Amino acid sequence: MKLEGFPQTVSLRDGTPVTVRPLAAADAKALLEFYRSLPEEDRLYLKDDVTDAGWLHRFVALVGSGEVVSLIAERGDKVVAEATLYRALRGWSTHVGEIRVSVAPALRRDGLGTSLAGELVKVATRIGVEKMVIEVVENQVGARKMFRKLGFRQEAVLHGHVKDINGTKRNLILASSDVSHVWDAMEALVADFSPSAE
Amino acid sequence: MHKTEIRVGGLGGQGVILCGIIIGKAASIFDGKHATLIQAFGPEARGSACSAQVTVADEAIGYPYVKNPDILIVMSPDAYTQFAPQLAPGGMLLYENELIKVDGTLPKGVRAFGVPATRFAEELGRRLVLNIVMTGFFAGVTGLLSYESVEQAVKTSVPKGTEDLNLRAFRKGYEYGREQSAGKS
Numbered sequence A: 001m002k003l004e005g006f007p008q009t010v011s012l013r014d015g016t017p018v019t020v021r022p023l024a025a026a027d028a029k030a031l032l033e034f035y036r037s038l039p040e041e042d043r044l045y046l047k048d049d050v051t052d053a054g055w056l057h058r059f060v061a062l063v064g065s066g067e068v069v070s071l072i073a074e075r076g077d078k079v080v081a082e083a084t085l086y087r088a089l090r091g092w093s094t095h096v097g098e099i100r101v102s103v104a105p106a107l108r109r110d111g112l113g114t115s116l117a118g119e120l121v122k123v124a125t126r127i128g129v130e131k132m133v134i135e136v137v138e139n140q141v142g143a144r145k146m147f148r149k150l151g152f153r154q155e156a157v158l159h160g161h162v163k164d165i166n167g168t169k170r171n172l173i174l175a176s177s178d179v180s181h182v183w184d185a186m187e188a189l190v191a192d193f194s195p196s197a198e
Numbered sequence B: 001m002h003k004t005e006i007r008v009g010g011l012g013g014q015g016v017i018l019c020g021i022i023i024g025k026a027a028s029i030f031d032g033k034h035a036t037l038i039q040a041f042g043p044e045a046r047g048s049a050c051s052a053q054v055t056v057a058d059e060a061i062g063y064p065y066v067k068n069p070d071i072l073i074v075m076s077p078d079a080y081t082q083f084a085p086q087l088a089p090g091g092m093l094l095y096e097n098e099l100i101k102v103d104g105t106l107p108k109g110v111r112a113f114g115v116p117a118t119r120f121a122e123e124l125g126r127r128l129v130l131n132i133v134m135t136g137f138f139a140g141v142t143g144l145l146s147y148e149s150v151e152q153a154v155k156t157s158v159p160k161g162t163e164d165l166n167l168r169a170f171r172k173g174y175e176y177g178r179e180q181s182a183g184k185s
């Protein structure tokens, strides 16, 4: 799927420009370097082992198939953040999209996570997603707060669902945001219904 | 006075009326012209057909009904069968070309332009924006109204949050319309 409207330049709070654009196959190495540079405590709570070359290979293939939309933020030739939208292409939840975001520690609290997640919500509604979900471990406080500000609300807690790399069990929180009303309004508008019509 | 009569026809749920509203709004609010709009549902046509009549002119319009449109925009086979014979000679037919097959019975001198609007809308992510693709196609082929004014009319007529996809749909239809009209002139 070709995404229009990119690359974009996002200014961080201190004015530093970063470029946001969809991931291309050629970015694989830079993405792996970005994930490998994340502190271990962050990686502890990521769903996949993003430092594994095998994972990266599968990920890039999913981007190619359209099942995954990945946006990267670059400063110079370095990837400094990545955001992913997963969307099942078959089955009973093709209207649901899952978002994940990671930002380099040095650039956090500068709005980058919010702007990447916000872009993905836009992309998602554009391609027909009606419900957005995130899965966060209970102690990912920053992520929970950021998504709350973006309109996500807690929907379920799966107790002891996650085992981090130390073997400690943690609760997984599922939060969601219903974006279907956006298109309900459009559907009503094109219904061409008139009360006076028979 | 220069006056252009337009009819938009299709099925309920295809956004026919919205297409008419946008054209009228683009002309009257953003392009400084005069426009009238008449909507017709069900009874006038068979089944769930519906249509809009839009008149665009340089001066105030006395008679808003469209009998023999200069431009006909159709999105369903029924609307085509019903309205195509009424086209003014030398008029213009804009049709969804994967839903409608155009036969040879058009009034004299009518130029026909087809667009796979449903497919474009689906490729963009929502079949729902088919009418906006048609609106863009209308703007691109006819050049009757400026690109900016129709774009503004789309933007201000669709629900909040859907502007982005609707504007893409508009541009897609517009560009395709430009190509088609360039190819035929």
Ligand SMILES: CC(C)(COP(=O)(O)OP(=O)(O)OC[C@H]1O[C@@H](n2cnc3c(N)ncnc32)[C@H](O)[C@@H]1OP(=O)(O)O)[C@@H](O)C(=O)NCCC(=O)NCCS
Pocket (backbone or CB within 6 Å): A042, A045, A099, A100, A101, A102, A103, A104, A107, A108, A109, A110, A111, A112, A113, A114, A115, A134, A135, A136, A140, A141, A142, A143, A144, A145, A146, A147, A149
């Ligand atoms: C969560 C994460 C993506 C946030 O990225 P970011 O660029 O720092 O986020 P933003 O700057 O847009 O923050 C937006 C708001 O979220 C809240 N927030 C973000 N991080 C926070 C933290 N560590 N503590 C408290 N609040 C936090 C704040 O309210 C912030 O607004 P403010 O800075 O104006 O107060 C980033 O911290 C990260 O990569 N964490 C590790 C991976 C992760 O947890 N990913 C989430 C999986 S879905």
